[in-house]
Amino acid sequence: MTDVTTPAKPQSRLVRVLDSDLVFSYRRSPIAIVASIIAVVLILAAILAPWIAPYNPFNPRTLNLMDGFTKPMSTSFAGNYFLLGADHQGRDLLSTILYGMRVSLFVGLSATLFAMTLGVSLGLIAGYRGGLLDAVIMRIADIQLSFPAILIALLIFGVARGLIPANQQENTVLVVLILAIGLSNWAQFARTVRGATMVERQKDYVSAARIMGVPPIFILIKHILPNVVGPVLVIATIGLALAIIEEATLSFLGVGVPPTQPSLGTLIRIGQQFLFSGEWWILAFPAFTLILLALSVNLLGDWLRDALNPRLR
Template sequence: MAALCALSTLIVIVVAALAAPLIAPQDVTDPASIDLWNSELPPVWAEGGTWSFPLGTDLQGRDLFSALLYGTRLSLGIALAATLIPALTGLFLGMLAGIRGGRIELAILFLCDIALSVPSLFSAALIAALLRGGSGGVLTTSGAALVIICAISLSAWIAPAQASRAEARIASGRDYVMAARLIGTPGWRITLFHILPNCLGPVMVAVTLGFGSAVLTEATLSFLGIGLSADQASLGTLIRMGYEEILSGKWWLAVFPVAVLTLLVLAVNLIADWLGAWLNPRRGNGDGGATG
């Protein structure tokens, strides 16, 4: 039941974010549609609120509901790019380590240790400094997003690599894999049809958890001012702007972005937990893997 609710919540958030240009009352990416005279208006149910801005407006006069839609879309896009691309890299390296072993495995494990020792905050600050230096000190939205994607990607490949390495080592010792080798089956065919299917389940769980972590990391980096600027709506920048004004009584500026971020990450984590529990019986069965 919890997984179904989480999946429904995630679908609603993703569909709303993707449909932002169609359902948002205001295009927050267009400065011409923003009026500073409308800044800091409260939600419609509070005194001074209006149906033109149902969740109120931020410091720049942007409709907060529209900013949440566009900001969620940007955050989801960054998290998706920062999760899927490293996942493919991690899957390949993990399978290579699990199948080949020896020095190759030690080298890949050493790379994992190095990547884990570099904080994403430091990586983002360094990448942002390099990109700003090459662009005259100003980053576009795509450039700022690239900073966060690169910072998250530096460690996002580790969990898929560790998961696929463990499964590849187990699958390599199973009877059907050893039998395939004895009859002369090519190594690429064994890898593709016998070992890879066993690795996909754990990697899917790792990627799902990594996606939720990437959303949080983007929000953290944007909150700290690394990467996306205040005029580039994302969940992190909206929370940062709201935090600066929450003590002045403008609670809606922080509460709504935090609520969306919490629901999004909670839904992803619940789905990852369900996925891991669903796949666990298959993984626990020594002969339950793919047999090609």
């Protein structure tokens, strides 16, 4: 063994990323490639909705009741062409889906971020401190995990409705929705992070930091957090799909976003009224979009979990 370390190969960051095991595993997984392409296309379409949507479905002046129930790929009586058909009010379904996805994704992402921040923080504290605090936090998480997430979201949503004055509800509904979904999903993060933290806490690099008097908050953020983010990313990806579905469920039940800015769930609720009268497209296209979105994100999460698990390599 000599004192000379391996010669430093000047590699740019990009080369290093492209050469990493994660990218290698990605390139060899057709499912991950297809899923990521679909997810990226859907997310881009949602972000760019105001520019690429053929109509603005929320501008009442452009709505024409004569367009109502136009079949997909046909021109209405009023002379407008609808690729995916129109709903009962004459709104273009393609445009409503694009705008609806925006709302769904916004709520899903924000709720997941909120759940992640809360869950990771509580998990770190519980895992590092242990003892009574750990017991209290984890029992709350256990109680929460023993209820279906949707029930908890409904409960939180209902309580918030009661607390917020009626004239404020329209503006705050999105925030309440995000909080409700986020609060119903933090426990998964907390559990995983707590376990990983308990493992890392035992390691000598943490002892070394304690010996030199690094405050616990810095040990948690600078030492332990970077070593537990792997599983967190996986849960966050799968959690995103769950949050989107949860938002859709709430909106379907009629407690989600208001009909003035419908999400995919709201569209599905509207569509199901017409399913048996032959206007299948009003339900089918939003539902299909939701499935595609949730499935692609979920498959990405599955791939990430396997790729980060060295035992499956």
